[in-house]
Amino acid sequence: MFKPLIFFIGLRYTRAKRRTRFISFIALTSVLGLALGVTALITVLSVMNGFEEELRERILGMASHASISGPDGKLRDWHSLEPTLRQEPRIQGWAPYIETQAMLNADRRVSGSLIRGILPGMEPEVSAVAQRLIQGRLEALKPGGFGIVLGVELASYLGVVIGDPITVIAPEINGAAGGILPRIKRFTVVGVFQVGMYEFDRNLALIHLDDAAQLHHMEGAVSGLRLRLDDVFHAQQVAHELGPKLGDHYTLADWTLEHGNFFQAVQTEKRVMFIILLLIVAVAAFNIVSTLVMVVTDKRPDIAILRTQGMTPEGIMGIFIVLGSLIGLFGTLLGTVGGVLLALNVDRVVPAIERLLGVQFLSGDVYYITELPSKLLWSDVAVITGIAFLLSVLATLYPARQASRIQPAEALRYE
Known part of the structure; x- marks a missing residue:
């Protein structure tokens, strides 16, 4: 049952008197530490979600x-599969x-490459x-024209631009009177694309x-059919049902x-980062223990009265649980608001810091992703907020229990 007296006294203890300003300062640092931890956790997870x-x-893509x-x-009869594929809405x-x-x-420059034959219209x-072409057009690939579109890194390594010839040496071999020779064909560069992934570029x-x-x-015949689904996370299910x-x-x-x-490696890294940053939140939350211990020591006469x-x-214990929970609630809410605002404005905050410091955190010469992406998931926010507040409540139990054990006679003996 809700007891307004316990809540009123716990709330009153959050306001400092002149002789307990130091205790209030410790409580303030606990709030700020918890807020910073929650802010950092929400922001970092949002950035990792954005990268993923x-x-x-x-x-x-x-x-x-x-x-x-x-x-x-x-695959020799791929046209016959189209009616079945049209019946699958995903x-x-x-x-x-x-x-x-x-x-x-x-x-004189040679490089191994994955050659993919495609139909430009499909x-x-x-x-x-x-959408990733930076030079040329996909429609420039004509049947019998022997045009080729290269990734930007591959084109740079070979030193070719649009219009330059390039020799493709295929692994298929033909028996001939003079021996076994690879199949060689001359192509012309008609386009260059840039995905931003080394594997493709x-x-x-x-x-x-x-x-x-x-x-x-x-x-x-073709090697096969490539499919695009409405949800990539349903790929295994669709493949299993389509078989x-x-x-x-x-x-x-x-x-x-x-x-x-x-x-999976990205998800593992995200979990490890969550645990590491959660330790920061835990340290800030358990600072509440030291704050409440000092409050209990200072309020011994009040507790005795x-x-x-x-x-x-149980009522005494409830007062200090309310006090510590309020500290944790203020810190958690402050950190949640700060984390959400920062996660939603990473694309503005980071460039401003770069201009202020005169540096670039993600240089285009080193990284393919030059801007910090961010994707805020409200499920992450709910989990982080809940865990932070729960840790704050747990941190109040020991000081509150100690306060409930104070004997009035001992506390008032020297008053």
């Missing part, structure tokens, strides 16, 4: 959410591809490469699907098989 989302968009291929790595697009490794040569349905090249089929002797509909002659895979370990007036030990 940015990486997911960049990686899954180029990689397929799911893919369909044949048992021998070739599949928003698909496109055929031919993918293999090759060597690229340009003016590729935007499954990837964001059309340095190691990926795009050509037309018909040119890839001719280069690798796959006329009438029986297609039959045993097809192999389905999803993005978690290739990139799942990377995102309240006991002689008939207040129970």
